[in-house]
Amino acid sequence: MLNGNTTVSEQVLQQIPSPTVDNEELSRQDAVPTLDEVVKAIGQIKNKKAPGKDDLPAELLKAGGHYVAEWLHEIIRDVWEQEDTSAQVRIDDDVSESFVMNTSVRQGCILSPILFYVYVDYIMKQIIKQANVQGVKLSWRLGDFWLSGKGNGSHHVHLLTLMYADDIVIMCDNPKNLEHFIKAFERVTNDFGLNMNIKKTCTMSLKQFNKTIGKHETKGKAKDVPSNIVIRDQNIETVDNFNYLGCNIANDQTQSKEIEVRLGKASNAFNSLRRVVWYRKCISIQAKVRIFKACILPVLLYGSELWCLKVVEEQRLNTFYMKCLRTLLAREILYRMVYNSWGFI
Incomplete structure (x- = not known):
């Protein structure tokens, strides 16, 4: 979202509830x-x-x-x-x-992020209220995880938005609801002096598998549901994947692209320390392993809590992991073997 030179009506601002702050806190902030x-x-x-x-x-x-x-x-x-x-x-x-x-809050003021959260939270509540869309339905049973079928039926929850600051993901079960929500989003944000950045906005349709009469998924027969949403005479781009909070989300619901990105970033991070750390004989193996765990593994496994990997993808991660360990240990082992053979150790 962008905050351009727009004018927000006083009536709209009066709709935002004012939080109650005691006089002692007000005097502390104004001091x-x-x-x-x-x-x-x-x-x-x-x-x-x-x-x-x-x-x-x-x-x-x-x-x-x-x-x-x-x-x-x-x-x-x-x-x-x-x-x-x-x-x-x-x-x-x-x-x-x-x-x-002469506008906004003072730079570095502790109220700046708080006011932003209050403002955006109220805007999103108004958007959800006007759109009247439930989002996607998620179902689960406790027995599916650890009770071995002893759960008390299925549980359901509707998930519509994922929000981190002003990065927002909208999830709907059909293109019509998605278009209705985006237009409500555009209308409400304009009323509050914000503009949706069309260039950074995109839509993606998850590929749905065709099912047989027995309700079993038929592999290899996926169908895509295109969307054509126009905002301010501009078409919102339809993509096959996008990045959200540093993770790649693909429409085929696989992690192949994400694994490729993770391996590339981890490889760059590892190579940047090759001559500085990994090839230094004065640094112990224990210290190198600690540096590897602190600087390389977080880059490689970022977002891995949500991964559903194939065997091939697991093998690629293991191959990279073993390659890094061989680089850490090979020179040290070769150094010891040579000096042992010459009788120095």
């Missing part, structure tokens, strides 16, 4: 930042990061100690009291002209 808070904030800045417009790295601010903290505290206090903050936007080496910031 000028103290010197202790500035010192704490300086200590939390990460080192070796690109400096801002002032070209002052974090290491220099920390080395300045109490005198730099007092100087920054005076500047922050003046900005806080005058509320006349200017800013510039830098893209590569180009810096824009200075402009006054």
Whole structure:
């Protein structure tokens, strides 16, 4: 979603319920930042990061100690009291002209993410209410997992949206409901001053298997249900797979593409440490294995809790795993074999 130069009517804003905050909390949030808070904030800045417009790295601010903290505290206090903050936007080496910031919350304010969650949550509730779509139906029985058929019937739940910040996935059981929800989404977000990014929006239809009379799935006979949704005279793209939170989701409901991506990223991460860590004789095997578990395996197995792998895909993962271990151990073993044969050890 994008927040462009739009105007939100006062009537729409009045619909959002205001949370109750006690006076003590309000006074704490409105108070000028103290010197202790500035010192704490300086200590939390990460080192070796690109400096801002002032070209002052974090290491220099920390080395300045109490005198730099007092100087920054005076500047922050003046900005806080005058509320006349200017800013510039830098893209590569180009810096824009200075402009006054008179909207939004202060940069770094703790209220910024909270207000965003409250705003988006209310918008989504209005969208779901107007769309009146249930989503996809999921069914399960406890006996299917560990009670061996002793469950008390099936349980059902309807799943419509997956949300992480402003990344949203909508799940419907037919193209008509999906189109109805997307149009309601477009209508409500416009009322609240947001615009759906058409270029980053796509639809995907999961391939449904044809079934025989006995309700058994017939392999190899999958059918695709296309959708043609138009928003603002633009067709929403239909894709075979898309990335959501770093995971690849395919319409054939397999993990072949995801495994390919995971292996590629893990291989790049492993090769980047080849001469720095893996080929260093001064680093013990135990340390190399710990680095491998901390830096390579999380990249390889990201999102693996949801994988349903084939035997071939498991073999590919095992092959990569053993190849990495051979690289870790081969030079150390060869080094010991040579020195043993020469009588040094």
